[in-house]
Amino acid sequence: MAVPAAASVRDATRYRPPSVTGLVDLIDRQVRERPYARALVTGDRVHLSYRGLSVLADDVAARLGGTGLRRGEAIGLAAANTAEFVVALLGAARAGLVVAPLDPTLPRSQLAARVEALGTRAVLLGAPAATGVPLPAPVWPLRVNVSRAGTAAVELAPDSHIAPYVRGAAGELSENDTLVLCTAGTSGRAKMVPLTHANVAASVRSLCAAYELGPDDATVAVMPFFHGHGLFAALLASLASGGCVLLPERGRFSAGTFWDDMRAVAATWFTAAPAIHEILLDRSEREYPGPQAPPLKFVRSGSAPLNSATQRALERTLGVPLLSAYGMTESSHQASSEPLPGRGPLKHGSVGRPTGVEIRIVDRNGRACPVGVEGEVWVHGPTVARGYLGDREETSYTFVDGWLRTGDLGTLDADGYLSLTGRIKNLINRGGEKISPEHVEDILAGCPGVAEVAVFAVPDEVYGQRVGAAVVVREGETVEREEILRYGRDRLAAFEVPDRIELVAALPYTAKGALDRKAVQTRYAP
Template sequence: MLPYSTVAELLAAGPAEAPAIRATEGRPSLSHAGLRSLAERTVTALNARGIGRGDRVAIVLPNGPEMASCFLAVACGATTAPLNPAYREDEFAFYMEDVKSRALIVAQGAATPARAAAAKLGIPVLELVPGEKAGDFTLEGGTAGTAALPGLAETDDVALVLHTSGTTARPKIVPLTHGNITASARHIGATLALSPEDCCLNIMPLFHIHGLIAAVLASLGAGGAVCCTPGFDALKFFRWLDEERPSWYTAVPTMHQAILARAERNAEIIARAPLRLLRSSSASLPGPVMQALEATFRAPLVESYGMTEASHQMASNPLAGPRKPGLVGLPAGPEIAIMDDDGAILPRGAIGEVVIRGPNVTKGYEANPEANAKAFINGWFRTGDQGVFDEDGYLRLTGRLKELINRGGEKVSPLEVDGVLSAHPAVAQALTFAIPHPKLGEEVGAAVVLREGMQLSERELRDFAAKHLADFKVPRKVVFVPEIPKGATGKLQRIGLAEKLGLSA
């Protein structure tokens, strides 16, 4: 793995004529040399419009090759701020103003409320015009200017700003430097033994850290390719797998479960698919789902542990094994420790808060001293996750600290209950959550999606859970639903679920 520390250096490493950016619509691919040339032209074009290192550029593009290449090319000479294309005008206005965007990039002719938000804020709009090859583009529009800091970005320049997905509080800005994100790309490449022979089928949204770093940056940093889809579609996934013949893909658990549900009817495609590995991250994958995916695809499923503030990857199950279902593996990048409430590092086997430090970890939230005072302790970043190292040094997450259910003083880990409920043969998906209770404070509830054609009563599932869980952990209320509410990146929404399902006290 070459020692790159900026996105431009990372792109310089790829074999010139080999494909870098591919697309599912049958367009010719963009080579590594072509991508390098695109990045140079883009930095020059931005500099000519007065945008240089440290200036923020909001990017609102649909998933696809241009979104991937635009992120890479803009990052080489400015700071990228990718935004969810599904936002409303007021959301675009909030995020663009919050990060102090100097420009907005949208697809030529695209009708997006981001345009109106930019107009209100006086932010110039640049139109991305796709080229013939996948991911190739030119920028049109904007006004001429002189960049204060022209040229290629340096290691300590901010490459990417993202907002945390706060459930109640105002979202915090996470600035990630070139040093942060290229370190994470190296860590992922090493964990998965990525090489120029590899191609990742990207089904993750590209306004999210998982898709940007694991699928795009890690692939290109290893000299390989990324095949960009228009976004996750369980109905098209197997056709893409057959036509594009990727060596791996990375996804969140809800996507893996949707793929697994359609696997049986696509057995012939799976049999001829050259998948070397599958990767899961961004939420906990139930052990039975991991085992079913490995058996179905006859390839290792590597579960990794990631978060925005760590430029994605923190821990991972090793590719060569042993891979432990329900555990997120060994430290795979930053140092990881378990800490008590007073800031003391705990020994192996003790439960506490997961803390991290290393080259891929953000130096702090932007303009938020209060959040930084809470987040950093003795040089460690507090993840907000509770966990424990087993005897082999593998990390088991026991839940988000703010999601632990406090039932009359007894703490229940929703992840543990999810794992037990998911092991029932009739259960396709399960999500455990807190229901407000007048006497106990909180009670245990679960939302469950059944497998197609299967039947199960609430009583039967509770009896099954009681064989594996202490009585206070068994859900008192099980709601069978056709689908569990998900966020924009496919993550299941645990907090606030009781209210959504009408179960609030």
């Protein structure tokens, strides 16, 4: 009898994740037990302790409490990976507000559209204000000053003027909510995902348990905090477990300073999107410090598929396992991950086992698929959001009886390891043959000299669609189109082999580090 492909894993080690209920008490234990331990290190190497961070957050909470904002109302937060973001996030949460992190680099018109769609009463700004279109809510600049002598202070002077009640989706929020995150929106408009205190707590606990994070751990904030990857994996899990997070200069990743930052904080791990891993690998010969590098325990990859060739090469360079993880904004970030060494076998090409949730593979009729059979990945558990704000139709389609329909295709093996095979919306239909761009990309990326690949659909009068590929060649190497095609013909089905190869200097990526497929299609398909 076929066994349905579903998996669920509970932590069975002696490690116990931190007991938190959400953002409000995220660092409370550390403040009680280790008040002077470093929580944050700024780009100019100034340390901020857990006690100092808590005092600043309380200050922000008190100031926001005097503005007329009420518990359960939404406030925007536009900042890079800086102390301002962290202090504002924790302070607003302590004031009982629902925080909506926003990308500060968005064009002002897009930022205004998101503020209006949600209906935030005000926006905390931890980055220089962009010029142009005004926001439909008052903007309150926030600054955190931390001295080398250990003193810290907040500059925030919110006025009593807040936006009037508007028609935004914030009316659907309640005091059970603590965050609103926007999806990447690469295949359509960004959707607004409300996350409760319970969602956040479950996510943080499962991340800490998966990687056994503790006070001896430290990391560098590579991924932006306004998306789940950087927010949950790097920031919240580190702070909840008593670790330390280095905030890079200007609050954003820089390959040129990355290893200096890692050494400055004695980092034990870091997490990044595949595009950043590719950059670090390409520059490793001249920049990786070798024996002078900090003693890493592991490295993590998420936000997009990581090709196996890059994974193996980076593992050889760094001398530690590179663990692939999988998740979505709608699942409060992580849903599965390859396990730590000694906690289970590493299966490269997979994204590991479920972490605190149940994963099921479902066919087009809603039935569970047998082991090894491809279907849609569904996720169920305490990290799954209840739906989307202001979009009942999309909510009813994506969230079914507590299950999240991810839109991703994959299989589960007999050990419960998930392997992703593509995304339903990305499939290319070549004369009836359904082709996964992600599969073709993974194969072609293994061609010697190839750094990155993006596969896209080329309109065709006969077949409907053909396969195109934009290829980035590694710096200092030369690869011809025919070499890439020959490599593909030996490893792909005939209908999967690209009909067009474009050699390009770089590929477009979203802010969270995922390939921007809309931009690829627009740029190379015509």
